[in-house]
Amino acid sequence: MPDREEKQVGIVISHLFKIFGANANNHLNALAKGMTKAELNERHGLVLGLNDVSINMAAGQVHVIMGLSGSGKSTLIRHINRLVEPTAGQIIVGGQDVLKLDEHALRAFRRNTTAMVFQKFALLPHRNVLENTLYGLEIQGGDRYRHREKAMRWISRVGLNGFENRYPNQLSGGMQQRVGLARALASDSPILLMDEAFSALDPLIRSDMQEMLRNIQQEVKKTIVFITHDLDEALRLGDQIAILRNGEVVQQGSSQDIVLRPADDYVASFVKDVNRGRIIRVDAIMTPSNPASALPKSLLSADTTLNAAAKLMCQHGGHESVVVDGHGKPLGRVTKDQIMAAMIGYGGLWGSENGGGTSSFRPVLYSANQPANPGNRAER
Amino acid sequence: MDWLTNFPHLNDEALRLVKKGLDDAFRTFTRTYGDSIEGLFAPLQYLLIKCEHFLTDTPWPLIISLAAGLAWLASRNLTTVAGTVVTLVAIGFLNMWDDTMKTVSMILVSTIIAIVLGAPVGIAMSRSERIQRVINPVLDVMQTMPSFVYLIPVVMLLGIGKVPGVIAVVIYAIPPMIRLTNLGIRLVDKDVLEAADAFGSSNWQKLRDVQIPLALPTIMAGVNQTIMMALAMVVIASMIGVQGLGQPVLKAINNQYFTLGLFNGLAIVGIAIIFDRISQAYGKRLQRHLELMHA
Ligand SMILES: Nc1ncnc2c1ncn2[C@@H]1O[C@H](COP(=O)(O)OP(=O)(O)OP(=O)(O)O)[C@@H](O)[C@H]1O
Ligand SMILES: [Mg+2]
Numbered sequence: 001m002p003d004r005e006e007k008q009v010g011i012v013i014s015h016l017f018k019i020f021g022a023n024a025n026n027h028l029n030a031l032a033k034g035m036t037k038a039e040l041n042e043r044h045g046l047v048l049g050l051n052d053v054s055i056n057m058a059a060g061q062v063h064v065i066m067g068l069s070g071s072g073k074s075t076l077i078r079h080i081n082r083l084v085e086p087t088a089g090q091i092i093v094g095g096q097d098v099l100k101l102d103e104h105a106l107r108a109f110r111r112n113t114t115a116m117v118f119q120k121f122a123l124l125p126h127r128n129v130l131e132n133t134l135y136g137l138e139i140q141g142g143d144r145y146r147h148r149e150k151a152m153r154w155i156s157r158v159g160l161n162g163f164e165n166r167y168p169n170q171l172s173g174g175m176q177q178r179v180g181l182a183r184a185l186a187s188d189s190p191i192l193l194m195d196e197a198f199s200a201l202d203p204l205i206r207s208d209m210q211e212m213l214r215n216i217q218q219e220v221k222k223t224i225v226f227i228t229h230d231l232d233e234a235l236r237l238g239d240q241i242a243i244l245r246n247g248e249v250v251q252q253g254s255s256q257d258i259v260l261r262p263a264d265d266y267v268a269s270f271v272k273d274v275n276r277g278r279i280i281r282v283d284a285i286m287t288p289s290n291p292a293s294a295l296p297k298s299l300l301s302a303d304t305t306l307n308a309a310a311k312l313m314c315q316h317g318g319h320e321s322v323v324v325d326g327h328g329k330p331l332g333r334v335t336k337d338q339i340m341a342a343m344i345g346y347g348g349l350w351g352s353e354n355g356g357g358t359s360s361f362r363p364v365l366y367s368a369n370q371p372a373n374p375g376n377r378a379e380r
Numbered sequence: 381m382d383w384l385t386n387f388p389h390l391n392d393e394a395l396r397l398v399k400k401g402l403d404d405a406f407r408t409f410t411r412t413y414g415d416s417i418e419g420l421f422a423p424l425q426y427l428l429i430k431c432e433h434f435l436t437d438t439p440w441p442l443i444i445s446l447a448a449g450l451a452w453l454a455s456r457n458l459t460t461v462a463g464t465v466v467t468l469v470a471i472g473f474l475n476m477w478d479d480t481m482k483t484v485s486m487i488l489v490s491t492i493i494a495i496v497l498g499a500p501v502g503i504a505m506s507r508s509e510r511i512q513r514v515i516n517p518v519l520d521v522m523q524t525m526p527s528f529v530y531l532i533p534v535v536m537l538l539g540i541g542k543v544p545g546v547i548a549v550v551i552y553a554i555p556p557m558i559r560l561t562n563l564g565i566r567l568v569d570k571d572v573l574e575a576a577d578a579f580g581s582s583n584w585q586k587l588r589d590v591q592i593p594l595a596l597p598t599i600m601a602g603v604n605q606t607i608m609m610a611l612a613m614v615v616i617a618s619m620i621g622v623q624g625l626g627q628p629v630l631k632a633i634n635n636q637y638f639t640l641g642l643f644n645g646l647a648i649v650g651i652a653i654i655f656d657r658i659s660q661a662y663g664k665r666l667q668r669h670l671e672l673m674h675a
Contacts, residue, residue, distance in 0.1 A: 083577060108580065114578070124590065
């Protein structure tokens, strides 16, 4: 769909600090010495936005940033196109130091390298769908006819065929955000910044939009920074997930890392209610094994989720399966027990007996002819 | 204890000298620069005369059709069109056509000047707190200072006639234009502005594509207010030689011609209503896209 071969652009953020308020620079040292967000606010009346954030966002991937309200997500994403000026730190986008750009170069950067989708859509109410989609292109300047063609293609790609002449007020929230997405995609920027883009939509529309974004991303392979506070959304979309708390990164990693090995209680509290069977892949829990010793029983590809694996193993019978990579090369083995334990979050590997969401789970073994006695459990 | 009941004031002689000094200074200023300042306003004079000639020389049926056409374009409402035609016909029938056209001409020119000067000032105010802090008190003075007071220097500089009349009207009528332009732009949704920034808009693009269009309904309310205030100045302007519906009213006051005053007063009300309905209908039509709701 894109006109030109997309140039791929990664984002490297290092030691980024943001303090809101006057004379912010004077307080960087105090932060380094361990002053907290609350102390900074109490003593100096300043708000800590970001505290020593370093994230490396590889090109062509979806990077999700998660965190509770006020944790600094919006502040962070707005640094990437410099809608917010940092107090200290470095932001390199595609080898270019964003903080060194002068006003003119920054505008060019925003026009051609980044595009943004907003939680509240932020469409122009006096322009119809087509004119809104054209907005970024108009700002870039250039051939109107080609712009129009491109805008029409993206409008139809996001499923708004026939709505070109409607005004935003005539559209539902979901449709408005499709326009927001079409507007961002039409500008052909290699980076897409999405600040809680789907948070204002109801659940069904939301999963439609997630699906659409995933499909589009397979074609366009942009570097997407996606903010959400919904873990399911994060896991569904994110190649990489970073979790923020009080302006600090508490954990970064793949969805498997976050769910299987939450770095602390804060992260654990995020993942406690997640549907593990739908997220965890067999290769994350398998026993790596010597390929030669792997017997070709039933085969599972490495990216099979636990749910899918359990279903397949029940269908085909057998206790153990071999996990293979995309080329059919065996990687390890996985048993039904391992799958079941991982689904309920039980076992030392992911340490969720202590502090994890399944802490109320008490392993009790009952034999088939000795039904469970509730009184027994109460005694324990 | 005399000073408690009689406010201690500058002695009469000193006060007289201060006033005389200021008056003389201004008079000298007028004598030296009066002509060149009048020259400065020559284009305005030209515009006024052209506009007035157009309205008075064009056959009345054409003017009425023009007004009806404008009313239709702005409102798409037959009642408004009919009201416009009936009012104008009644005015003509009662022999006030020429005076009305002169007044309309002055209102049109004053409004155009108020928009041309007021919009940029309002925009500048919306962009800078400092400018807003400076201009706001000036607007307060313009609106509260009795118009007779600023008529004096205007007349001293430019004499009696159309131009000083229009200047007085503009001074009185421009504040709502400035205020509502400023307000409209300041009320523009911050999220949409952020989107404009995020897509790399220049300040000018932001103004043209986002701020002015979104502020337009409020700006139109300012235009409407400006027209109404300009009409309110018609009688006062006639005191310094502006022709139109104000002069018969003035004559009526001096000679106690009740009916003459009433007719001309009603004619002013009539064109005020026409202007009001047309400009408001136009303002509403600009917001059409906000009213179409998602079903
Ligand atoms: N312009 C500003 N001036 C002062 N403080 C600010 C400003 N913008 C953000 N903050 C503060 O910075 C912190 C981080 O805010 P931010 O908007 O980035 O949070 P967030 O993670 O996006 O939250 P949410 O989920 O509610 O959108 C908050 O404490 C907020 O109050
Ligand atoms: Mg936010």
